[in-house]
Amino acid sequence: MVTLNSGPMIHRKNLNSEMGEGGGMERSNVLLDVKNLKMYYDVGSTYIRAVDGLSFSLSGAETLGVVGESGCGKSSLATTLLRLLPSNAKILEGEIIFNGIDLTKLPEEKMRKEIRWKNISIVFQGSMSALNPVIKVGDQVAEAILAHENGVAKREALERAVEILAMVGLDKSVAKRYPFELSGGQRQRAVIAMALALRPKVVIADEPTTALDVIVQAQVLKLLESLQEKFGLSLMLISHDISVVSELSDRVAVMYAGKFVEIGPAESVLLKPAHPYTRSLIEAVPSVREAKKTLKYIPGQPPDLANPPSGCRFHPRCPYAMDVCRKEEPKLVEVEKNHYAACHLLGGSG
Numbered sequence: 239m240v241t242l243n244s245g246p247m248i249h250r251k252n253l254n255s256e257m258g259e260g261g262g263m264e265r266s267n268v269l270l271d272v273k274n275l276k277m278y279y280d281v282g283s284t285y286i287r288a289v290d291g292l293s294f295s296l297s298g299a300e301t302l303g304v305v306g307e308s309g310c311g312k313s314s315l316a317t318t319l320l321r322l323l324p325s326n327a328k329i330l331e332g333e334i335i336f337n338g339i340d341l342t343k344l345p346e347e348k349m350r351k352e353i354r355w356k357n358i359s360i361v362f363q364g365s366m367s368a369l370n371p372v373i374k375v376g377d378q379v380a381e382a383i384l385a386h387e388n389g390v391a392k393r394e395a396l397e398r399a400v401e402i403l404a405m406v407g408l409d410k411s412v413a414k415r416y417p418f419e420l421s422g423g424q425r426q427r428a429v430i431a432m433a434l435a436l437r438p439k440v441v442i443a444d445e446p447t448t449a450l451d452v453i454v455q456a457q458v459l460k461l462l463e464s465l466q467e468k469f470g471l472s473l474m475l476i477s478h479d480i481s482v483v484s485e486l487s488d489r490v491a492v493m494y495a496g497k498f499v500e501i502g503p504a505e506s507v508l509l510k511p512a513h514p515y516t517r518s519l520i521e522a523v524p525s526v527r528e529a530k531k532t533l534k535y536i537p538g539q540p541p542d543l544a545n546p547p548s549g550c551r552f553h554p555r556c557p558y559a560m561d562v563c564r565k566e567e568p569k570l571v572e573v574e575k576n577h578y579a580a581c582h583l584l585g586g587s588g
Contacts, residue, residue, distance in 0.1 A: 376413025502577030
C-alpha cells in the first residue's frame with residue numbers, strides 16, 4: 239500500500255486484466271462496457287457537450303474512481319449510464335453494454351423494471367435532496383423494493399428495509415424517522431441503503447461524501463468498502479476530490495471538459511501521473527505529513543462546454559501548452575502497461 243499526500247491508502251486488487259484502446263479493459267468478467275459515449279444537452283441554439291466520447295469498462299467487484307473539477311461532466315456521465323436524463327439531454331452516439339445488452343437501445347419500461355435499481359443503482363449527490371422530506375426513511379427504502387419486485391407485501395418490504403438499514407449501521411428506529419431528523423452521516427447511510435435495497439451488481443456513488451466532515455467522510459468510505467467486499471459489488475466512485483478517489487479505487491479515470499484525459503491503475507495514475515491536469519489535481523491536495531507550504535492551484539476555470547477550446551481542451555490552463563495543443567486534439571496513448579493519457583507531450587496526436 240502507498241499513500242497520497244494527505245494520507246488515503248490506495249488499494250489495488252489483482253484484476254488480471256489487459257486494457258484496450260481508449261481505456262477499455264479486456265476481461266472475461268466485464269459487467270459494464272461503455273464505448274464512445276456522447277451525451278449532449280440541447281439548449282436551443284447550441285449543445286453542451288457534457289459527455290463527449292467516453293470509453294471504459296467496469297468488472298465484477300472492481301472500483302473505478304472518476305475524478306475531476308465541478309462541471310466537467312461526472313454527474314452527467316452517471317445519469318447517462320442509467321438514462322435518468324432531462325428532456326433536453328440526448329445520447330447522440332455510443333453504446334452502454336450491460337450483461338451483453340445495449341442500454342441505449344433498451345425500451346424505457348425494461349430499463350425501469352430490469353436495470354435501474356435492480357442491476358445498476360445510484361447514490362445521488364446530496365442526501366437531503368435525494369430523500370423525500372415528508373416520507374419516513376423506512377418507507378422510502380421499502381418503496382424501491384415494492385416498485386421492482388412483484389408479489390412483495392408492504393409489511394415484508396418494510397421488514398427488509400429495516401434489515402438493509404441495519405446493514406449500513408443504522409438502528410431500526412431510523413426507519414420510523416423523517417430525513418430531517420437524521421444527521422448528515424445518517425442520511426448518507428440511508429441513501430446508500432436505498433441503493434442496495436435490491437442487491438444490484440453495479441453501484442454508482444456520485445459524490446457520496448459531499449458536505450460531510452472528514453470523520454464522517456472516512457466512515458462513509460469505509461462503509462462502501464465493506465459493503466463492496468460483502469456483496470461483491472462493482473462500484474463507480476465519482477468525486478471532485480482526488481484523495482477520496484484514492485481511498486477505494488482499483489482504477490482511476492481523470493475527467494476534464496467531458497473527456498477522459500487519463501485512465502489506468504490507481505497506483506500508476508496517482509503516483510506517476512502522466513497528464514498535466516492530473517498532476518495539478520494531486521498537487522492541490524494538502525499534506526499532513528510534509529512541512530507546511532502554500533497549496534498549488536490550477537489557474538483559470540473549466541471551459542464552456544457549449545464552446546470548448548479547439549485542440550486539447552486543457553491547453554488554456556496548461557503550463558506546458560504548445561502550438562499543436564491549440565490545433566489538434568490528443569488521443570489516449572499508453573504510457574505504461576494499462577495506463578493511458580491524452581497529451582501531446584506523450585506523443586498523442588489527433
